[in-house]
């Protein structure tokens with residue numbers, strides 16, 4: 001099943017191009033993210049980078065010795081990621097596909113990353129639940145998942161009147177980036193908790209924090225080995 005928001009994302013990245021996406025970050029921001037990830041990632045983890053783009057993080061993580069796999073909706077991004085991996089001489093299996101339907105076996109990764117708003121491009125509640133369910137399914141016991149994106153803010157009257165904010169509770173923010181529509185769903189602790197519970201995730205935390213030099217909201221999924229799962233999630 002293809003969601004409408006996936007078609008919008010595909011069209012957006014075809015127009016933006018990998019070079020256009022790379023132009024929207026800075027080396028120093030990437031370095032901050034990689035430094036923060038290094039503090040979280042167990043050595044030699046099997047990492048799935050969902051919505052990996054042109055390999056901004058996948059490639060340096062593989063160079064650092066992690067076993068990285070990357071998946072992205074955009075064929076152009078994956079082609080660029082393959083070229084960047086080849087240039088860095090690291091073997092990374094990259095694939096074109098959606099985070100809502102992962103082509104990987106259960107419990108095949110120690111860490112699932114979904115960073116820089118990739119998850120937030122899914123506008124449909126059902127698509128969001130499916131993506132979280134898929135991340136949880138492919139996580140190994142004792143593994144963790146990390147999503148990061150823009151936090152929910154109350155819409156202004158002007159945003160509502162102009163149609164910039166739409167959808168349930170005005171959580172869709174229809175950004176225009178480089179002249180192209182690039183909508184994002186703005187999550188908070190409540191919406192993340194609803195999706196996690198619907199996806200069967202038994203342990204999660206929602207954490208507001210600085211990420212890559214800007215305030216973001218993180219969803220952290222923790223898959224505990226064996227034992228009885230906690231009754232619900234934790235938000236903080």
Ligand SMILES: C[S@@+](CC[C@H](N)C(=O)[O-])C[C@H]1O[C@@H](n2cnc3c(N)ncnc32)[C@H](O)[C@@H]1O
Pocket residue numbers: 006009013021050051052053054055056057071072073074077097098099100114115116117118119121122
């Ligand atoms: C802003 S870029 C971030 C790329 C990468 N995560 C990073 O941190 O550099 C968002 C990426 O998510 C991808 N994406 C959006 N929706 C997706 C989906 N449903 N499944 C897989 N990838 C998706 C886009 O194609 C795009 O490459």
